[in-house]
Amino acid sequence: MRPQAFQPTREQQEIIDHDGSAFVTACPGAGKTRVMTERARRLFADMPAGRGVAFLSFTQGAVFELETRLREEGILPSPVFPSFIGTFDSFVWQFLVAPFGISNCDVRPRLIADIADLAVTPFNGAHPLPLSCFCPVTGTIFAQAAKQRGFDLSQKSNQQIQAYVTAAASIRAGLRTRGQLGFDEARGVALERLRDAAAAPRISAALAARFSEVIVDEAQDCNPDDLHIIAWLRDSGLPVKVVCDPHQSIYEFRGGVTDQLFAFAETFDEEGRKALTGNFRSAPNICKTTAQLRPLASRSAPDEPLGRHKDDATPVLILSYPGAAVPAAIGTTFCEQVTQAEIDLAESPVIAATKASGAAAAGQPRPSKRRDRSVRLAQAVTDFHFAAGFNDMKTAIDQMHHILLELEGRLGDLSYRQYLADNEIEQASWRPQVLFLLRALRFDPSKHADAKAWHAATKELLSRQLTLNDGPSLSQRLKWNNAVSTVLAAVPAATAMPRTIHAVKGMEFPAVCVVTTASTLKSILDYLDTGEPADKAEDARKLYVAASRAEELLVIAAPRSQSQRLATHLNAQGALVEVLEL
Numbered sequence: 001m002r003p004q005a006f007q008p009t010r011e012q013q014e015i016i017d018h019d020g021s022a023f024v025t026a027c028p029g030a031g032k033t034r035v036m037t038e039r040a041r042r043l044f045a046d047m048p049a050g051r052g053v054a055f056l057s058f059t060q061g062a063v064f065e066l067e068t069r070l071r072e073e074g075i076l077p078s079p080v081f082p083s084f085i086g087t088f089d090s091f092v093w094q095f096l097v098a099p100f101g102i103s104n105c106d107v108r109p110r111l112i113a114d115i116a117d118l119a120v121t122p123f124n125g126a127h128p129l130p131l132s133c134f135c136p137v138t139g140t141i142f143a144q145a146a147k148q149r150g151f152d153l154s155q156k157s158n159q160q161i162q163a164y165v166t167a168a169a170s171i172r173a174g175l176r177t178r179g180q181l182g183f184d185e186a187r188g189v190a191l192e193r194l195r196d197a198a199a200a201p202r203i204s205a206a207l208a209a210r211f212s213e214v215i216v217d218e219a220q221d222c223n224p225d226d227l228h229i230i231a232w233l234r235d236s237g238l239p240v241k242v243v244c245d246p247h248q249s250i251y252e253f254r255g256g257v258t259d260q261l262f263a264f265a266e267t268f269d270e271e272g273r274k275a276l277t278g279n280f281r282s283a284p285n286i287c288k289t290t291a292q293l294r295p296l297a298s299r300s301a302p303d304e305p306l307g308r309h310k311d312d313a314t315p316v317l318i319l320s321y322p323g324a325a326v327p328a329a330i331g332t333t334f335c336e337q338v339t340q341a342e343i344d345l346a347e348s349p350v351i352a353a354t355k356a357s358g359a360a361a362a363g364q365p366r367p368s369k370r371r372d373r374s375v376r377l378a379q380a381v382t383d384f385h386f387a388a389g390f391n392d393m394k395t396a397i398d399q400m401h402h403i404l405l406e407l408e409g410r411l412g413d414l415s416y417r418q419y420l421a422d423n424e425i426e427q428a429s430w431r432p433q434v435l436f437l438l439r440a441l442r443f444d445p446s447k448h449a450d451a452k453a454w455h456a457a458t459k460e461l462l463s464r465q466l467t468l469n470d471g472p473s474l475s476q477r478l479k480w481n482n483a484v485s486t487v488l489a490a491v492p493a494a495t496a497m498p499r500t501i502h503a504v505k506g507m508e509f510p511a512v513c514v515v516t517t518a519s520t521l522k523s524i525l526d527y528l529d530t531g532e533p534a535d536k537a538e539d540a541r542k543l544y545v546a547a548s549r550a551e552e553l554l555v556i557a558a559p560r561s562q563s564q565r566l567a568t569h570l571n572a573q574g575a576l577v578e579v580l581e582l
Contacts, residue, residue: 006034009306015241015274016042021234023265024243024274027303028290028548029281029508032243036215037069039241043213044075052083054214056091058221061391062506063087066217082210088226089183095207096190096229097181100199103192107179114417115182118171122163127151134168136184137191137225141165180418187225194232204236211238218506219244220261227260231267247294248505248545249538258537280307281508285316286547286554288575293544296531302573309552314341315576317555320563322582324518326352328363329582330557331496334513338496341553343510348553349388349499351546352515353539358498361515361557365489374455374478377403377441378487384438388497401434407462407477409469437465443488451485501542504549511553514546516566518559525565 008016012031015024016038026032036055043053055070057063067085070076077083084091093111102109116132133145141164143153153161172185181189194200214233216222219242222230234240242264249258265273279287284305291302317337321327331350338348352358356366364386367379380403384396402416411419419425441458448454455478463474496513504512516524520539527536547554558566560581567577 026276030276122167220249283309283312326360330361348511
């Protein structure tokens with residue numbers, strides 16, 4: 001069966017045909033990947049020899065989706081050069097950092113992915129803060145990020161705060177001397193270069209000679225430094241297409257730019273401000289629901305359903321649960337609804353703001369906050385076998401490898417990624433062993449009487465697989481902790497898998513269950529109704545992102561104290577909503 005020919009809407013065609021820079025606001029399911037594909041087709045049709053297009057996004061998933069589409073359509077040349085397709089971080093590194101090195105440093109620069117996780121402790125016993133809590137430009141502490149990690153600036157003296165700032169600056173200076181940069185530090189180096197009056201014009205001329213256009217997708221995921229670089233590219237004369245949905249900006253912890261994006265849009269002329277308002281993903285009641293989850297100041301008519309579900313009248317279902325704790329009945333009921341709708345359960349996740357809430361709703365073990373090695377190892381094994389997708393599985397694999405290196409005593413004071421980079425260790429050299437161990441350590445009630453039996457079997461297996469340095473025995477390095485019992489569970493045959501909101505961003509599913517909690521839903525509804533409290537704006541955007549993943553069936557789990565209020569709120573856009581008491 002041949003795929004149906006693409007018939008662009010008027011809005012889509014305007015963007016496909018638009019030469020020059022543009023700021024495109026796209027609603028969920030707007031078909032922007034299809035639009036970017038057709039824009040690329042048009043550009044490559046008349047592309048002079050030696051020139052290409054730069055396709056940038058902020059997640060590997062979005063890059064993979066676009067690259068796959070471009071290759072399937074026979075648009076992206078092979079090799080890709082002189083075009084470029086990759087994450088924004090990789091573009092910054094390849095064109096603004098790596099070729100020039102670091103000022104006052106003779107060492108070849110290296111990008112270390114987990115530098116942001118390095119602990120800042122100004123003295124022994126101090127509360128650790130990750131380096132990501134400190135601005136890479138000014139060195140100041142990001143108050144909200146620090147507070148989320150138990151360090152409230154309002155309760156600290158200036159002397160305490162300055163001690164942390166000094167310690168973080170010292171760590172960054174040491175890393176820079178060794179040529180090691182994290183993503184934030186790399187942006188800082190790039191901005192230094194763009195402020196160089198001699199270097200910047202030469203760089204912009206070289207980029208303009210290579211790229212006929214730069215397309216930046218998912219721009220709502222950028223931070224202020226990213227936005228500055230995007231503005232520089234445009235102002236340097238490169239045609240830049242910025243594609244985003246500002247209401248999906250959910251990275252405030254890393255300096256999200258929701259308000260700045262709206263302001264940046266105003267710097268484009270009227271002809272350069274475009275919108276995609278047709279929703280090719282969701283059924284009508286889902287479109288109405290997501291529209292009602294936008295902020296009061298920018299709430300408008302629902303996006304028009306245009307896809308294959310445009311005539312689907314399935315109501316949005318609210319599961320009203322009692323008490324404050326998230327119950328496993330949510331997952332059970334959601335599975336029943338998905339089965340009744342004849343939708344594939346494997347493609348129907350439970351989505352929550354946190355792993356803990358999602359796991360509770362799905363009836364799976366909650367992740368532990370304990371950092372003991374035994375607990376972390378058990379968590380990695382559980383996460384691997386409960387993985388809802390490739391990214392979840394890859395994270396578990398990396399975490400397992402990290403723990404094994406700790407057990408062998410190899411890391412010392414280095415971070416995991418620093419160790420791999422310093423020793424030039426390739427994935428192929430360690431991944432087979434890690435995969436073997438993850439599969440072999442799967443918790444199985446038919447083999448393990450309880451968690452302690454699993455712990456004993458784990459130590460026995462690892463004693464044969466690992467080479468420990470001098471020092472404590474394996475039993476001392478992998479001590480029993482009662483929290484292991486709460487982490488381990490047998491893998492169910494069929495269940496809705498929990499995913500975090502950040503993990504599903506940019507994805508779509510036939511059915512989703514969005515989990516809200518008693519601790520947050522009331523304030524979210526207050527914000528949606530009145531615009532206050534303003535600090536709940538991002539929580540509201542997370543709810544918007546989660547709900548807009550659904551194609552056919554949207555289920556929202558809500559505490560009983562707020563479920564009817566939520567239904568009334570969604571009804572205001574005309575959405576058909578049903579409430580089911582659990």
